Amino acid sequence: MPLISLDHVARTFDTPAGPFTALRDVSLDIERGEFVTVIGQSGSGKSTLLGLLAGIDHPTSGTVHVAGTAVHTLSERAMSAWRGTAVGIVFQFFQLLPTLTALENVMLPMDFCGTFAARERRQRARQLLERVGVADQAHKLPHTLSGGQQQRVAIARALANEPPVLLADEPTGNLDSRTSAEVLALFDGLVREGQTLVMATHAPAARAYASRVVSLADGVVIGDEVHARA
Amino acid sequence: MPVPELSPRWRKVARDLWIHRARTVIVVLAIAIGIVGAGSVLATWAIVRDVVDRGYVASTPASGTITVDAVTPALLAVLRADPALGSVAAGRTVAARARGAGGWIGVRLFAREDLADGRIGRLRLEAGEWPVADDAIVIERSSLDLAPAGVGESLFVAVGEGAPVPLRVSGVARDVGLAPGWMEHVVYAFVTPAALARLGAGGHLDEIRFVTRDPALARDSIRRVASGLVAAIASSGGRVRDVDVPVPGKHIHADQMNSLLYTQAGFGILALILSALLALNLVEAMLAGQVREIAVMKAVGARPAQVAAMYLGVAGIMGVMASAIAIPASAAIGKAYAGFTAGMLNFDASTASVPVWVIVVQLAVGAVLPMLAAAVPVWRGSRLSVSAALRDFGVSARPEGTGWLTRLGGVSRPVLLSVRNAFRRRGRMARTLLTLAMGGAVFLGALNLKAGIRSAMDRTFDAMAYDLTLGIAPGVPVDSLEAALARVPGVRGAEAWSAASGVLVGAEGTWGSSLGLTGVPVGTRLVAIQPTSGRWLADGASREMVVSARQAEDEPALALGNTVTLRIGEVTSEWTIVGIAAGVLGSAWVSREALAAVTGDPGATRAAVDFAEDDVAAQATTRERVHAALSATPTQWGLTPLVGGLRVTSSRVADTRASIEDHLLMVAEFLSVMGWLMLVVGGLALASTMSLAVLERTREIGVLRAIGARHGAIHLVVQGEGLAVAVASWALAIPLSAPMGIVLGNAFGRIFFKTPVAIAPQWSGVAVWLGVVVVVSLLACAWPAVRATRVSARTALAYE
Numbered sequence A: 001m002p003l004i005s006l007d008h009v010a011r012t013f014d015t016p017a018g019p020f021t022a023l024r025d026v027s028l029d030i031e032r033g034e035f036v037t038v039i040g041q042s043g044s045g046k047s048t049l050l051g052l053l054a055g056i057d058h059p060t061s062g063t064v065h066v067a068g069t070a071v072h073t074l075s076e077r078a079m080s081a082w083r084g085t086a087v088g089i090v091f092q093f094f095q096l097l098p099t100l101t102a103l104e105n106v107m108l109p110m111d112f113c114g115t116f117a118a119r120e121r122r123q124r125a126r127q128l129l130e131r132v133g134v135a136d137q138a139h140k141l142p143h144t145l146s147g148g149q150q151q152r153v154a155i156a157r158a159l160a161n162e163p164p165v166l167l168a169d170e171p172t173g174n175l176d177s178r179t180s181a182e183v184l185a186l187f188d189g190l191v192r193e194g195q196t197l198v199m200a201t202h203a204p205a206a207r208a209y210a211s212r213v214v215s216l217a218d219g220v221v222i223g224d225e226v227h228a229r230a
Numbered sequence B: 001m002p003v004p005e006l007s008p009r010w011r012k013v014a015r016d017l018w019i020h021r022a023r024t025v026i027v028v029l030a031i032a033i034g035i036v037g038a039g040s041v042l043a044t045w046a047i048v049r050d051v052v053d054r055g056y057v058a059s060t061p062a063s064g065t066i067t068v069d070a071v072t073p074a075l076l077a078v079l080r081a082d083p084a085l086g087s088v089a090a091g092r093t094v095a096a097r098a099r100g101a102g103g104w105i106g107v108r109l110f111a112r113e114d115l116a117d118g119r120i121g122r123l124r125l126e127a128g129e130w131p132v133a134d135d136a137i138v139i140e141r142s143s144l145d146l147a148p149a150g151v152g153e154s155l156f157v158a159v160g161e162g163a164p165v166p167l168r169v170s171g172v173a174r175d176v177g178l179a180p181g182w183m184e185h186v187v188y189a190f191v192t193p194a195a196l197a198r199l200g201a202g203g204h205l206d207e208i209r210f211v212t213r214d215p216a217l218a219r220d221s222i223r224r225v226a227s228g229l230v231a232a233i234a235s236s237g238g239r240v241r242d243v244d245v246p247v248p249g250k251h252i253h254a255d256q257m258n259s260l261l262y263t264q265a266g267f268g269i270l271a272l273i274l275s276a277l278l279a280l281n282l283v284e285a286m287l288a289g290q291v292r293e294i295a296v297m298k299a300v301g302a303r304p305a306q307v308a309a310m311y312l313g314v315a316g317i318m319g320v321m322a323s324a325i326a327i328p329a330s331a332a333i334g335k336a337y338a339g340f341t342a343g344m345l346n347f348d349a350s351t352a353s354v355p356v357w358v359i360v361v362q363l364a365v366g367a368v369l370p371m372l373a374a375a376v377p378v379w380r381g382s383r384l385s386v387s388a389a390l391r392d393f394g395v396s397a398r399p400e401g402t403g404w405l406t407r408l409g410g411v412s413r414p415v416l417l418s419v420r421n422a423f424r425r426r427g428r429m430a431r432t433l434l435t436l437a438m439g440g441a442v443f444l445g446a447l448n449l450k451a452g453i454r455s456a457m458d459r460t461f462d463a464m465a466y467d468l469t470l471g472i473a474p475g476v477p478v479d480s481l482e483a484a485l486a487r488v489p490g491v492r493g494a495e496a497w498s499a500a501s502g503v504l505v506g507a508e509g510t511w512g513s514s515l516g517l518t519g520v521p522v523g524t525r526l527v528a529i530q531p532t533s534g535r536w537l538a539d540g541a542s543r544e545m546v547v548s549a550r551q552a553e554d555e556p557a558l559a560l561g562n563t564v565t566l567r568i569g570e571v572t573s574e575w576t577i578v579g580i581a582a583g584v585l586g587s588a589w590v591s592r593e594a595l596a597a598v599t600g601d602p603g604a605t606r607a608a609v610d611f612a613e614d615d616v617a618a619q620a621t622t623r624e625r626v627h628a629a630l631s632a633t634p635t636q637w638g639l640t641p642l643v644g645g646l647r648v649t650s651s652r653v654a655d656t657r658a659s660i661e662d663h664l665l666m667v668a669e670f671l672s673v674m675g676w677l678m679l680v681v682g683g684l685a686l687a688s689t690m691s692l693a694v695l696e697r698t699r700e701i702g703v704l705r706a707i708g709a710r711h712g713a714i715h716l717v718v719q720g721e722g723l724a725v726a727v728a729s730w731a732l733a734i735p736l737s738a739p740m741g742i743v744l745g746n747a748f749g750r751i752f753f754k755t756p757v758a759i760a761p762q763w764s765g766v767a768v769w770l771g772v773v774v775v776v777s778l779l780a781c782a783w784p785a786v787r788a789t790r791v792s793a794r795t796a797l798a799y800e
């Protein structure tokens, strides 16, 4: 069974103007170790798709399996517990907690999910910060860090519970091109170490790193190409 | 402030509290105010109940008092042999006067065989030592302020015509069985029988106070014991004048004080509820500011219960901090107010402390209340949908229920916007409005109560068209007394009255309560009592009686239309209750002639004097002249006393009024303080609500800025919204203060006047309150308004 499997998934929102279908009959299998970029114009349904994979949203119809769990069947409460260990999420706006240091932000998922022994968490967080290259910023508050540094901390946090799947929604959308390249290179390294990554983006540059590019338009998959990686 | 042992999420809690310390302080203060409001009333109640219950029982009050012509050793021996009695003591009460700087003041001297004997109605010595010398006097604590001399000084006391005799004030004692001296405007003092003799009043005693052997007897059983004693006294040759058996074991004012404290407890709880509403507003505000962070925490794996625990923890921590501030404050206020309240019952609460359970209750309420208040918003916040929260942060919710406002014509746009905004978050606004309105209602209620007290006092005292009452002993002929008084310069009018004490005789001949009777001419010009039920005395010859509501309540036999049997001296007679009069003073009014016919006309023992002048100094002079006139050679004034020289005491009606009124007004004052506290809570609520409104409408304000709104216009929108709420709260407070006033007036009136205090709206107070809420609103909205002007068009629109 593939690591991620979507089968005939649709997502319809109720809006004041009537029901709006953001995803329509999406079927997609993703194997362990793939680096998938989901591309498409703004409003094409990329974030909606990632939300379903992250267990922060339910499909209107169809099934979503991630790492052996039927995500579409989980209750809201079960979803939060599952999400903490099964997926790591990286956001466009970094979304670090402003009153916690970089190190503490990375420790937070372990704290909530009770993963790793309490004594090990600090050490592990430090190693993750080293891995993403911002160990020297461990004790700073997020607002004192640059955008690129914040996104690196956010990636370390997403990796804290060793999730089988890493999800990134426009992770470079708020970064300049040089910093974007650095973040993409970091992702690339992680995938080379075996991490599975699904990244939504509308930045063409991102395609270069991907092993597979899924194109969305108006909630429909219009392309799915496998790339040879550089 | 790094706390190494804490896990990241609790470190976030601690750091958020610290970073938002201004808000933390406000929440803590708000909760603290509520706890102080409720806690101080609770502490007061606990202390007063304890002090009164224990203090009264510990004093071993007399089961009854029998007044005879003279207590002889033989009589005492007979009574002390009575197996039904636990102890017996002899005493005497003598009206006297003391010379002070401003003239004479009434003194009631209590002589006892042995003042130090604590077996009946124990006196607690607060200064000085037992025994009391024969040239010394011990002042009762509650009349210390009235007494012209302090401890160590000499008090010049005169009884009747006798010259003032200096008595050294050797101590201060408390007698919890007496109503406070300030209430009666009389100096109570204790002396030895020998001291009475020095004052020329004779050294004999005439009261027998007894305690039954069985301490648990009911009032009727004690009355039967008393009847037996009366028979025994008669058979051993004594003459009984009066018998008094009070309700056993219960302080006369305990019920009234309890209902007063219950009323206040109501306000304390109200303050607590309002502060909980404010805590609710602030927690909501806090959570609104945390929407994004909550979503992020949930995105990285926080379960709803974990998120809820964090924010409930925040509420609990703030509650505990609030308790830490509030508990000492409420203990201090409670102690002070308990001292005052206990003082109204003539108890001493100065050594009492707040019971531990009161502190535990406050701590528990302090910790739990904010959590309760926070429960619903925390529950909602913890269940926030992650995707929606991350998507919608910073954007205001859809306006609710404002359709009718958009149809309002002729209102300028910023004003319309303000009004519409004010109703956007209905729940939050409603709570803010209610808090401010309740503060206003309590404030106005207290103000109305004050006015009500004054007018009730007016009603009582307006019925008394005289300035001075005289006690005269022995009695003098009515005509000569009136003539003598009429000749004193400065006296506009005077009436000779008579006073007697009657004992109600029950169906089986048992002696019941004793009743003070004042005999006045039926057509009196100095008393204008309009009974609340029945009528005033109509016929000088018939035995009619107008009783006070206080007497009617204490003694069910004194109901309108009833005929009661009274034993006055040796004579038994029937009297009909024709009227019941409200008021603070408790005396039964009868016709002077009818009373004289029963008592065999011992002459006038009382007089009422109406001064010609209103000026205090002139009245003091006239008062001196009255005393001089009556103590001069009787023949000089055409006066023929029946026996010996005259003993004259006087008391000014205005003094009596002032001392009662001042104390009653203090209770109303306590309530207005509650009103002010609620106003502070309301102001904080408004400030927090407006800050939140500004935060929620960042984008909207940005739009306003983008279309060219200046600082002034933004200020106007925010301040206008605050004012809309403040003025609405003011308008709501007026009708709310009406039921408040009725509740207060009822509770208060029944306690002190035995009839509801009529509450009239105080329009000047209503105007003042409008000014107050406007100022509070301007202050409360100042910071939110500044914050709003700092929103730039660019940052507002850059959201999402």
Ligand SMILES: Nc1ncnc2c1ncn2[C@@H]1O[C@H](COP(=O)(O)OP(=O)(O)O)[C@@H](O)[C@H]1O
Binding pocket: A013, A014, A015, A020, A021, A022, A040, A041, A042, A043, A044, A045, A046, A047, A048, A049
């Ligand atoms: N909660 C929602 N309610 C209503 N419409 C939504 C909601 N979430 C997304 N949409 C709509 O669904 C479409 C796809 O959105 P999204 O997945 O965010 O697109 P993308 O990430 O590709 O820009 C958009 O038109 C968006 O307006």
Ligand SMILES: [Mg+2]
Binding pocket: A043, A046, A047, A048, A169, A170
């Ligand atoms: Mg998107």
